[in-house]
Amino acid sequence: MRRFTSPLEPSIGVRHYLLGLVAILIGVYFLGGSLMGILVSANLPAGETLDSLSNVQSLFSKNEFFSLNMIPFVLGVLTIVFCSRLIFKRSFKTFLTARPRFDFARFFFSFGLWSILMLVSFFITFIDFSHHLIWNFQCEHFFYLLLLAVILVPIQTGFEEILFRGFLLQLVGKVTQKGIYLILINGILFCALHLMNPEIATLGIPAAVYYIVSGIFTSFIAVMDDGIELSWGFHLANNLFGIIIVTNNWQVIQTDALFMDVSPPAFGWDIYVTMFLFYPLMILVFWLVYRWKNWNKVLL
Template sequence: MSNVYLEQASRGRNQPWRYVLTAVLIGLAVVLFNVPYSAFLFLVASRSGDADFRFDPVAGVVEGVPFPAFAVGMLSFAVVIAALALGVRAVHKRPFSSLLGQEGGFRVRPFLKAAAGAFGVLSVAAGVNVLMDRESFTLNFDASRFFVALGLVLVLTPIQAAAEELLYRGWLMQGVYRLLPRPWVAVAVSSLLFWAAHLPNPEASGTPGWSAAYYLTVGILLAWVTLRTGRLEAAMGLHAGMNLCAFLVTAPATVMFRPASLFIDVQPNSMRDVAFIALLAVGTVLMVRRGDDRPFTERLSAQ
């Protein structure tokens, strides 16, 4: 069965070499950003006199990065968006807005609605978990640090979420569909690559099985929302809401930066995270179905 969202790649050119070239452009852009960013971290670490902040690129040690310095690194996602836009327009010869959906143009309302919903559901779940398992969490609230982090993440987290959704649920999923025109194949491949990209995260190393289940569940959920709505904004919003909760409410102690969240999870539990995402998935499915009760095939034909 064809899919209107995935068919957007047909508006441009899709020879395999074009995907390789675009991937090279993105990789090169990230490397060019990370070289001066690494120098910036080294300079800050050497001059701060902070014993908890360690950065040794040769040994591969990155620990205790102050949140503002970590936030600077999140600008790399803006670089990814710019490189992807160049690849889609100049290499694939199609509108960058085709990654959002058939009609193009970013729609703010579904993004904000999904972000608020995800943040609300996960924050309540995290709050209940803190009350039930107080030994696994430590209070971390510091007004000066928290409100600085709040301002940074409200600006940078949507950019991060947009970059990952445009890349995985947009460009990659549409591209895989051009090669193998089966929606489930596109969903599976994009979700596997999404999981693989998060393997280097420190929080994913403790329980690799549950971490894989977490990232694959997230990838499949965001892909399903994209195909169900026929657009990318709701997936972006869900992704942003998840990350906002991680940055502001409960952050795992295993992250490389110094969390500014309300609580720190000193005993991260990936099985619990999978349960939270399953709860969010159920809520998302119910919300999307309630928003439009027409059969999926009918919604596609209407587009």
């Protein structure tokens, strides 16, 4: 395999990746969590404590709470940059792509393709279930949200893609060179990161399956394409849609999006269409456009 999935430097072993993983966890959970805790404490009403507070989100506006939740991801990216220089002593770019430089054309092609497919699905949903979708546009909140999303969501999705389809993919690649194992393990790890999300608690096993399938899909295209450009573009389009176009009152972050979905929590037909039609369709399109020929990377 090329450098993206298994770095060639013999001096970089599993211990380097484990040390880097510890540093990343410290950056995200300890530093990020501590900063979030400080900001939450600073907004506590007089006489109130964190233990007595029933809902942290009530202390902030939706835009403020959205920004608060992005802090760990910002620190996560900074930690990976730190690790690439001090632990791995190599360019940060090597966690992004095996190409000489990051391919923005691939990134925006994937972003645009998934945006179109989501809009098609949303349009069909709007026609059939428009009574469950409420126009939620609030000018004073929405444009602030739009600005925050354009700045912060690329960082949030970028961190997850760099961590899973860059860093962890390379770590697993140090243990096994079998592409199918890389992809399956990465999909399971991606689901594990989201186990605390309220979607899992609300929808149960089907939601976990969706995260695993999505993790497998993004890992597959990253391995086949030797970089995270396609998976990052897809991930960014997916999260931006759920933040600025349509939201609900039970997902992990509620925002002042254009539409509010007030239907009861359910694993809808659109999720099945996504997993069993849209994902294979995107793989087919990428295969035709980028002329993938290295299928042995996945099968061997």
